[in-house]
Amino acid sequence: MTSNAQSGSGFARTSGPPEQAELVLPRRDWLLLPGISLLTICLLAGSTEFIARRVFSVSNTGMPGCVLFNNSSAGLRAVPNSVCWVKDPEGPPVEYRFNSRGHRAGKELLPKQPGIFRIVMVGSSTAMGDQVAQEKTFAALLPNELSQRTGRSIELYNEAMVAEYPQNIASRFDEVLAAKPDMILWIITPFDIRVVSAVPLSADVKKRIAQGLVANVWSRMKGAAAARSMSGAMAALSDHSRAAFLTRHFLFQSQSQYVKSYLMGPEGEFLKTKTDAEWQSYLSRFTVAVAAVEDQAKAAGVPLVAVLVPYRAQVAMVSMGQWPPGCDPYQLDNKVRSIIESDGGIYVDVLPAFRTIPNPEQGFFSMDTHPDAEGHRMIALSLAKELTSRAVPQLVAVSRAKSEIGFGR
Amino acid sequence: MDTASFQFVFFGLAAALVSNFSRSRIWRSIVLMVASLAFLGLLEHNPLVFLPLIGFLLLGYASLILLERGWSRAVAWSIIAVLFVYIWLKKYTFLPAGIFLHGPYLTLGLSYIFFRVLHLLIDTGDGDKQRHIGIGSYLLYLLNFTTLISGPIQRYDEFARDQFAAEPLALGPRVIGLQLERIVRGFFKVNVLGMIFDMIRVDALAQMSYQLSPSFKTYAAFKLIVAYPLFLYANFSGYIDIVIAVARLMRVRLPENFDRPFSASSFLDFWSRWHITLSTWFKSYVYNPLLMVLMRRNSSVAMEPFLGVFCFFVTFFLVGIWHGRTSEFLVYGLLQGGGVSINKLWQVMLTRRLGRKGYKALAGNPVYVAFGRGLTFSWFALSLFWLWASWSQIDVVFAALDAFRWFGVWAGLWLLATVFLALWEWLRARLLSIETAEGPALTSRYARVVYASALGLAAFVMTVLLSQPAPGIVYKAF
Numbered sequence: 001m002t003s004n005a006q007s008g009s010g011f012a013r014t015s016g017p018p019e020q021a022e023l024v025l026p027r028r029d030w031l032l033l034p035g036i037s038l039l040t041i042c043l044l045a046g047s048t049e050f051i052a053r054r055v056f057s058v059s060n061t062g063m064p065g066c067v068l069f070n071n072s073s074a075g076l077r078a079v080p081n082s083v084c085w086v087k088d089p090e091g092p093p094v095e096y097r098f099n100s101r102g103h104r105a106g107k108e109l110l111p112k113q114p115g116i117f118r119i120v121m122v123g124s125s126t127a128m129g130d131q132v133a134q135e136k137t138f139a140a141l142l143p144n145e146l147s148q149r150t151g152r153s154i155e156l157y158n159e160a161m162v163a164e165y166p167q168n169i170a171s172r173f174d175e176v177l178a179a180k181p182d183m184i185l186w187i188i189t190p191f192d193i194r195v196v197s198a199v200p201l202s203a204d205v206k207k208r209i210a211q212g213l214v215a216n217v218w219s220r221m222k223g224a225a226a227a228r229s230m231s232g233a234m235a236a237l238s239d240h241s242r243a244a245f246l247t248r249h250f251l252f253q254s255q256s257q258y259v260k261s262y263l264m265g266p267e268g269e270f271l272k273t274k275t276d277a278e279w280q281s282y283l284s285r286f287t288v289a290v291a292a293v294e295d296q297a298k299a300a301g302v303p304l305v306a307v308l309v310p311y312r313a314q315v316a317m318v319s320m321g322q323w324p325p326g327c328d329p330y331q332l333d334n335k336v337r338s339i340i341e342s343d344g345g346i347y348v349d350v351l352p353a354f355r356t357i358p359n360p361e362q363g364f365f366s367m368d369t370h371p372d373a374e375g376h377r378m379i380a381l382s383l384a385k386e387l388t389s390r391a392v393p394q395l396v397a398v399s400r401a402k403s404e405i406g407f408g409r
Numbered sequence: 410m411d412t413a414s415f416q417f418v419f420f421g422l423a424a425a426l427v428s429n430f431s432r433s434r435i436w437r438s439i440v441l442m443v444a445s446l447a448f449l450g451l452l453e454h455n456p457l458v459f460l461p462l463i464g465f466l467l468l469g470y471a472s473l474i475l476l477e478r479g480w481s482r483a484v485a486w487s488i489i490a491v492l493f494v495y496i497w498l499k500k501y502t503f504l505p506a507g508i509f510l511h512g513p514y515l516t517l518g519l520s521y522i523f524f525r526v527l528h529l530l531i532d533t534g535d536g537d538k539q540r541h542i543g544i545g546s547y548l549l550y551l552l553n554f555t556t557l558i559s560g561p562i563q564r565y566d567e568f569a570r571d572q573f574a575a576e577p578l579a580l581g582p583r584v585i586g587l588q589l590e591r592i593v594r595g596f597f598k599v600n601v602l603g604m605i606f607d608m609i610r611v612d613a614l615a616q617m618s619y620q621l622s623p624s625f626k627t628y629a630a631f632k633l634i635v636a637y638p639l640f641l642y643a644n645f646s647g648y649i650d651i652v653i654a655v656a657r658l659m660r661v662r663l664p665e666n667f668d669r670p671f672s673a674s675s676f677l678d679f680w681s682r683w684h685i686t687l688s689t690w691f692k693s694y695v696y697n698p699l700l701m702v703l704m705r706r707n708s709s710v711a712m713e714p715f716l717g718v719f720c721f722f723v724t725f726f727l728v729g730i731w732h733g734r735t736s737e738f739l740v741y742g743l744l745q746g747g748g749v750s751i752n753k754l755w756q757v758m759l760t761r762r763l764g765r766k767g768y769k770a771l772a773g774n775p776v777y778v779a780f781g782r783g784l785t786f787s788w789f790a791l792s793l794f795w796l797w798a799s800w801s802q803i804d805v806v807f808a809a810l811d812a813f814r815w816f817g818v819w820a821g822l823w824l825l826a827t828v829f830l831a832l833w834e835w836l837r838a839r840l841l842s843i844e845t846a847e848g849p850a851l852t853s854r855y856a857r858v859v860y861a862s863a864l865g866l867a868a869f870v871m872t873v874l875l876s877q878p879a880p881g882i883v884y885k886a887f
Contacts, residue, residue, distance in 0.1 A: 025582045025854075033586075033858050040862035238874060247874055256611040257604075257875075264877055320615050358619035 045243065052242035056089035056249070063162065066096055075168035076161055078102035089245060090365040091131035091372065105158045106134045112180050117394060119143070119156045120179045122169050123187030126309050126370055127160030136373040138380035145384035149397040160187065165195045166289030173296040183392065184297055186306040190270050190332060193286045194279075245367060252366035255316045255359060262313040263327055271313065271327050287339050294343040305346045305392055308336045309371070309379060312364035315354040319361070348391050353382035412881050413599035413648045415872065418592060420448065421555070421655035428659045429580065434573050438549055441572070441659065448554035453515050461498050461514040462522075468494055469526035470547055476533040477541055484534030488527060495523045501734045518557040520731070520887050524690050525551055529565055531694055546573070555656040559648055559884040561666040562686035568661065577660040586854060588654035590861040595654065597864040598647025600879040601871050606640035607880045614802065617809040626809050630818045633806065637797055638790045641883055642670065645684070648882045664689075671830060674772075674781040676752040676788060680725065680745075684884075687728065696724040714757040722750035732887045737795045737803070744792035775831075782834075783827025787819055797883075 025033075066084040067076045078098040087093040099108050112118050121127055121139055129137030139158040146154045157179050169176070169186070176184060238244040252258040262268045269279055290306075297304035310318075310329070317329040333351050340347040354360045363375030371379060388397035424444035428437050453459065472487030498516055500509050529542065542550075542565070550568050571578055609632055616629035646667040656663045666685050673679035680688045700720045707716065729742025760768040771777055794803055807815065843850045850856060872879075 025586075029854070033854065036855060036858045037862040040859050041866050044863050044866055244870070244874055247870060251608075251871075251875065254608040254612050255615060257608045260877060261875060319619075321618075356620060358616065358621050358625075 048243040048246070049241060052246035056242055056245055057087060058089055059085060059087035059093065061085070063096065066098060067162070075165065075172075076163045078104070078161060086131075088131050088368060089242070090249065090368055092133075094131055094133055097134065103157070103159050103161070104128050104134060106140055107157075109157055109179055115153055117152050117154045117182045118180060119146075119154065119183045119185050120176055120181035121156055121158045121160055121185045121187060122164070122176055123160040124164045124189065124192050125160075125162040126189050127158065127187035128162055128164075129158075129160075129376065130162060130370045131365065131368065132371070132373050132376055136376055138371075138376040138383060141377060141380035142383055145380055146387065146395060149384055149388045150395050151398045152395075154395075156185070157181075163195075165192050166286060166293065167196050170289055170292035170296070173293065177296070177300050177302065181302050183394065184302055184304045186293065186304060188306055188308050188336065190308070190311050193270075193332070193336070194282050196282070196285045196289055249367050253362075255320060255361055258361060258366065259313055259316050259320070259323070263324060268313060268327075270332050271317070271323075271329060273326055273328050273331060275331075283335060283339070286336075290339050290345070291343050294340075294345050298344060303346060303392065303394075305348055305387070306336070306340045307348045307350060307383060307386075308333050310351045310354065312361045312366070312369045314351060315357075315364070316359075316361035318351060318354050319357060319359065321355070346391060348383070348386045350379065350382040350386050353385060354378070412878060412885075413596055413651050414878060418596060418651060418655075420444075420451075421651070422592075422658070424554070425655055425658035432577050434575065434577065437577065437660065438545070438572060441553060442545070442549055445549070445552040445554040445557070448557070449515075449552070452517060455513075458513055458515045461510060462516075462519065465491075465494055465498060465519065465522070465526075466548065466551060469522075469530070469551075470544060472530055473526075473533060473542065473547065476530060481534060481536070484530065487530055487534075491523070491526055491530065495519065499734055502736070517885060518559075521556060521558075521560045521562060522551050524560075524562045524687075525565070527694065528562075528690065532565075553656075555652040555659070555661070556663065559645065559882050559887075560684075560686055561649060561653070561664050562690050563663055567664065571661040578657075578662065580658065580660055583854070585658065586857070588657050590857045591650050591654040593861045593865040593868070595647040595650025597868040598643040598650065599882070600647075600868050601864075602643035603640055603647060604871070604875075604879045606636045606643060610636040610640060614806070617806050623810065623814060627814050627818060630806070630810055630815070631822065634787075634790050634794075634818060634822060637793050638671075638786065640880075641793065641796075642667070644880060644882060645884050648884075671786055672782065672834060673785050674778040675756075676748040676785050677721075677756075679785050679789060680728075680749060687731075691724050691728055695727060696720050699723060714753075718750045718753045718757065721753050722746040725749040732796060735799075737798070737800060741792060741795035744788075744795065748788050748792065779827050779831040780823075782830045783823045783825075786826040786830065787823040790822060791819055 061084070063084055063086055066082040067078050069076055078096075080098060080100050080102045082098050082102075084096045085093055086096060096104055097106075098104055101109055103109070119142075127139065129139060134140060137158075139156055139160070143154045143156045146152075159176060159179065166188070252261065263271060269276055275283075294304055310333075314329040314332075317323045317327070323329060330351060333349050337347040337349065357378060360375075360378060363378050364371050387395050390396055424440060428440040428444075430436065430440075449459065469491060472483065472491065475483045475487065496504065497508065498510070498514075498519060500506075529547075533540075546569065549572065550563075550565055553563075553568070556563055613629045613633035613636060617626060617633065619626075621629070649666045653663045653665070664686050668682040668685060670679055670683035673682050700716060703716045703720065704713065723746065725748070726742040726746030729745035730738045732738050732741060756768070759771065763771060794806065798806065810818070840851050841849045845853055847853060
C-alpha cells in the first residue's frame with residue numbers, strides 16, 4: 001500500500017472495532033438492567049402520554065349538552081337557543097351557538113327580503129363547521145364570495161347539523177323548504193355516503209362512554225385477550241392513547257405518509273378503483289336517499305345543488321398529481337355526480353380546484369380529517385368558483401377575473 | 410423479509426438461537442446454510458427465478474476450481490466472464506435489450522455475491538492464498554443470509570476464520586446484550602429515522618413542482634438536499650447494524666461498514682467511513698493494482714502524487730457507476746471521482762505550498778476541520794441527487810429554482826452543516842468525557858439499556874401505529 005492509502009485516504013483503516021472482552025455480568029445486573037429497561041419504558045410512555053394530553057386536550061363538556069337524539073329518522077337535533085363550548089384534540093375551543101330553530105346559522109331565520117337570493121345549506125358536521133368558529137366556516141364565507149362574483153345579494157342559511165346524513169335530510173325536508181330557499185346546497189362527504197342515516201347509540205357504546213378511560217381500555221383489552229387477538233389489544237391501547245394520537249398527528253403532517261397510511265386503512269376503500277361489496281351497498285343506499293331528497297326538491301320547484309366536499313386524503317392526492325395504481329381520488333366524485341344528475345339534480349365538483357393548491361391537506365385536521373379554518377376558506381373559494389361557473393344559471397359570475405383569486409400561500 | 414422488518418429480525422434471532430444449540434462448526438454451518446436457503450425461499454417462492462443466480466454461482470465456482478488447479482492464465486478470462494454475466498443479469502442499459510433474459514429472476518444480492526466471487530478469483534489467481542474451497546464452504550460464504558441483501562462485503566478468510574473455527578467466538582451475556590442493543594438501534598434507524606427522513610424527502614420533492622413562492626421552494630430544496638443523505642445513512646447503516654449483530658450472535662464477526670461518516674473532515678476521509686467494505690474492496694482490486702501499473706510505467710517521483718489523484722478518480726468513478734444501470738449513475742460516478750480526486754489534489758498542492766508540517770498544522774485546525782466537514786456533507790448531499798432521482802425528477806428539481814438560488818441552497822447547507830456538525834462533535838465529546846470507573850458513562854451497559862429501551866419503544870410504537878413497511882433497504886437494489 002502506498003502513502004495514498006493511509007488514514008483519511010478514502011479507504012478504511014481497520015475492519016472493525018476490537019472484540020469486546022467477554023465479561024460475566026455482576027449478579028445484581030440481572031435484576032437491575034431489566035428494572036432500568038422497564039422504568040425507562042414506563043417513564044417514557046407515561047411522560048409522552050402526559051404531554052400529549054396537555055397538547056391535545058379535550059373539553060370535559062361537549063356537544064351532548066346541546067344536542068338531542070329523538071329517533072333515527074330525525075337524527076340529532078340541537079336544543080334551540082343553546083350554547084356549547086367544545087374543544088376537540090386538534091382544534092381550538094369552539095363555540096357552538098344554536099338559534100331559536102336549533103341551527104348553527106350565525107343568525108335567526110328572518111323573512112326573505114326582496115331581491116335577496118337565499119341559499120339553504122344542508123349537510124352534516126363538515127357543513128355545520130365542526131371545530132371551526134362560525135364566522136370562519138365556509139357557510140359564513142360563501143355568501144360574500146358569491147355576492148362579489150355575481151353582483152347579486154346572496155344570503156346563506158345553514159341548517160346543517162352534526163350527524164345529519166342523507167336519510168335524515170330526506171325525512172325533515174319540510175323544515176328545509178320552510179326556509180323559503182331559492183336554492184338548496186347539499187354538502188355531502190364520503191362519510192355521509194357510508195353512514196346514510198344516524199342510528200341511536202348501542203347499549204355497548206353508551207356503556208363505554210359512561211365508563212372511565214382506564215375501565216374502557218381494560219374492558220377492551222379483556223375482550224381482545226378473550227379473542228386471543230394481539231392486534232385487538234394493540235388497537236384498544238392505541239385508540240385510547242393520546243401519545244399514539246400525538247405520534248399519528250405529527251406523522252400525518254406529511255402529505256406522502258398520510259396518503260400512504262390512509263390508503264392502507266379501511267377508510268381508504270372508497271378511493272380504490274375496485275371498491276368492495278360493502279362500498280357498493282353504501283352507494284346503493286345513498287342512491288335511494290338521494291332520490292328521496294331530489295323528489296321533494298323537484299316537487300317544491302327548488303333547484304338542488306349537491307357538492308361532495310373531499311376528504312383530506314383526496315385533496316392530498318390530487319395536489320400531488322399522482323397516486324398508487326388501483327386508486328383514484330376522483331372516482332367517488334364521478335359516482336356521486338352520476339347519482340345526483342340521474343335524478344335531475346345539479347352536481348358541482350370542487351375536487352379539481354385542489355390540484356393547484358400546494359399542500360391543501362394542511363387545511364384539514366390530520367387525525368379528525370374535518371377541514372379547519374383554512375380548509376373552510378379553501379372550500380368557500382372553490383365552491384364559489386364552481387357555483388358561478390355556469391353550473392347554476394342563477395349564479396353566473398359577472399367577472400371572470402374575480403373567480404381566479406387566490407389560493408396562494 | 411428483504412428489509413429490516415420485525416420478521417427479518419425474528420428470523421435472524423431464531424437462526425442465531427438454533428445455531429447456538431451446539432458449538433460444533435458442522436452444526437453451525439448446517440444451521441447457517443438451512444437459514445440462508447430458507448431466507449431465499451421466503452424471498453421468492455418460484456424455484457425457476459433462482460436459475461440465473463445458480464448459473465452465476467456455478468460459473469464462479471468453475472472458475473475458482475480452474476484457478477485452484479493452477480490455470481493462472483484463466484484469471485483474466487474468468488474475471489471477464491463473471492463481469493459480463495453480472496452486467497448481463499443486472500440488465501445494464503448500455504447493452505442491447507434484446508440479449509437480456511425476459512422472464513422474472515432474482516437479482517437481489519447479486520452485486521454483493523459478484524464482489525465476493527471476484528475477490529475469491531483474484532486472490533486465488535494471484536496465488537496469495539493456497540487453499541481449497543469446497544462447494545459447501547463456497548455456497549455458505551456467498552449465500553450467507555446476513556450478508557446477502559446489502560453486504561457488508563466480507564472477505565472469505567474472515568468468514569472462514571469465524572465460521573469454521575474449531576473453537577467458536579465466545580458469546581456471553583455482555584456480548585448478547587451489546588448485540589441486542591445494536592439490533593434495536595438498527596431497527597430504530599431504519600424504521601423510525603429512515604422513514605421520517607424519507608417522508609421529508611418525498612414531500613419536499615412534491616413541493617418542488619407546486620406553484621409556490623421562490624422562498625418556499627428554496628426551503629423545500631433545502632429539505633430535499635438534506636433529507637436524502639440522512640435517510641440513506643439511517644436506512645443502510647441501520648440494516649448493517651442488525652445483520653452485524655445477528656451474525657455476531659451466530660458467532661461470526663462481520664466487518665464494519667460505517668464509522669460516523671458525517672464526522673469526516675474531507676471527502677477522502679468520508680469514503681474511509683462510508684460503505685467501508687465497498688471502498689476497501691475497490692482499494693484492493695482497483696486502486697492498488699492500477700497505481701502499481703502506472704507507477705511501473707512512469708518512474709517520475711514528481712508525478713507520483715498525480716498518479717494517485719488519477720487512480721482515485723478512476724476508483725471512485727467506478728464506485729459511483731456500480732450503484733446503478735442508467736446514465737444518472739455516470740454523473741454520480743463523476744461527482745464521487747471528482748470529489749475524491751479534487752480533494753487529493755488539494756492536499757497535494759497544499760502540502761507543496763505549506764510543507765508537510767504546515768499542512769499537518771492546518772489539517773488539525775478545528776475551524777478548517779469544521780468547514781471541511783460541512784463541505785464534505787454538502788458535496789455528498791448534492792451528488793446524491795444522481796443516486797436517487799431519475800433525469801425527469803432532476804429536471805423538475807433543478808428547474809424549480811434559478812442557478813443563483815441553487816447556489817444559495819448549497820452554500821447555505823455548507824455553512825449550516827459546518828456549524829451543526831461542529832456542535833454535534835463538541836457535544837458528543839463532552840458527553841463521552843463523563844467517565845465512570847468502567848469508562849464513559851454514555852457507553853456503560855446501564856446507559857445502553859436506557860437508550861435501547863427508549864429507541865425500542867419508539868420503534869415498536871411507530872411500526873405498530875403505522876402498520877406499514879419502512880422504505881426498503883436502498884442498497885439492496887444496487
